[in-house]
Structures are given as C-alpha cells and as structure tokens.
Amino acid sequence: MTSTSARPRPAAGQTTDRDIASFLAHTEPVDALAQDGYLAGHDGRVIAQQLRRPGLVRALTFSVCHSARPDTDRFYQDDEEEAAEWRRRRTQTIRDHCAVCPVRAACAELALRDEDVHGVRGGLPEEKLALRLATDADRLEKARAADDRVERLRSARLDAEREVHRIALMHTGGSVPAAKRAENNGEVRTAVQERDAAKKAHRTESGWTVAA
Incomplete structure (x- = not known):
C-alpha cells in the first residue's frame, strides 16, 4: 500500500x-x-x-x-x-x-x-x-452490525459519564456528615471505574487502540 x-x-x-x-x-x-x-x-x-x-x-x-x-x-x-x-x-x-x-x-x-x-x-x-x-452483501452486513455495537457502546459510555456527575452532586457542601461523604466518595469511585470500563469498551470496538 x-x-x-x-x-x-x-x-x-x-x-x-x-x-x-x-x-x-x-x-x-x-x-x-x-x-x-x-x-x-x-x-x-x-x-x-x-x-x-x-x-x-x-x-x-x-x-x-x-x-x-x-x-x-x-x-x-x-x-x-x-x-x-x-x-x-x-x-x-x-x-x-x-x-x-x-x-x-x-x-x-x-x-x-x-x-x-x-x-x-x-x-x-x-x-x-x-x-x-x-x-459485498455479507461483509456489509457484518460492518453494519459492528457499527450498531459501537453506537450502543457510545450510548453506554455517555450514560456512565452522566452517572458519575449525578452521584458526585448528590452529597456536596459542608453540612454533609463525614460518614455520608465517605459513602458518597465510594459510590463516585465505583461510578468512575464503570465509566472508564465503558470508555475503554467503546474505544476498542471503534478501533481506537490508544485510549485518550
């Protein structure tokens, strides 16, 4: 080539x-x-x-x-x-x-x-x-299926990103008890891990070998 x-x-x-x-x-x-x-x-x-x-x-x-x-x-x-x-x-x-x-x-x-x-x-x-x-009918059918998978993973990635923001904003401010703040921090960390996993899956399926 x-x-x-x-x-x-x-x-x-x-x-x-x-x-x-x-x-x-x-x-x-x-x-x-x-x-x-x-x-x-x-x-x-x-x-x-x-x-x-x-x-x-x-x-x-x-x-x-x-x-x-x-x-x-x-x-x-x-x-x-x-x-x-x-x-x-x-x-x-x-x-x-x-x-x-x-x-x-x-x-x-x-x-x-x-x-x-x-x-x-x-x-x-x-x-x-x-x-x-x-x-090219067979090849194109597989390509369209791959495109659909990428779109579903993109939607899942966006949902995961929104979930991180939602949880992060649930318990903010100085009046939040320390125990509740610690619980919220744990939920945020879990949501971030899920977001990162969704991001990696989306990028891999899209053909992006290097994560941003």
Missing part, C-alpha cells in the same frame, strides 16, 4: 493489504488518513472498509463535495437529455470531482453501509454501487 508520507509499520507477520489497512485504520486518526491520501483508490477502499461509521462520516468533511461544493446535479440526467450524452457528461463530472477527491473510497463505503445506490458516490455510478452492494 502507498501513501504520501511515512507511517508506523504493522507488527511482524502482518503483510497482507487487509492487515496493513486494519493497522492504519486502528492507529491513525481519520483526519490524518484523509489528508495523507489513505482514503482514495484501491488502498483507500480496503482501509475504508475497516472504519466504523463515525469515522466514515468524519472523513467526508475532507471531500471535494464538502470543500468545493460542486453542482452535484450534473451527475443526473436532464429532462429530454439523450442517455448517451448524459453518460458522457456524467463520466466527465466524475473525472472532474470524484477522481481528485481524497476520500472517495470512504464516500463509497458509507453509501454502501447506508444502502444508498442513487446518484454517484465515491466516483461510482448507480450501476456499480448496486453491483458492489450485492457482491
């Missing part, structure tokens, strides 16, 4: 494209992957498949459509336009916008996760999106 800058190398024995893609997706911030050209082309396709949905959504903030805001209506056939002429125009529009987009692989992957095969996504027209949706 190639890029525009050097990156840490995967552990010994990780030699396939998918191994390297998994390593990069789990160790590099999405912003860095987008800026350094890791989410475009064939290599980008393999890496994008390793990202969870929030990462794919984040990647689109680096897209040509987000930064330059081209006229996306040019992807669609005009009324009374000949099909052959429209296809030529669509191909040229893809070359002008999608071919130079640094996150086109992430764009296509997100469309497939969402089963959105209308228009052009990541440089792929409707017919190619539909074909890939069919051929």
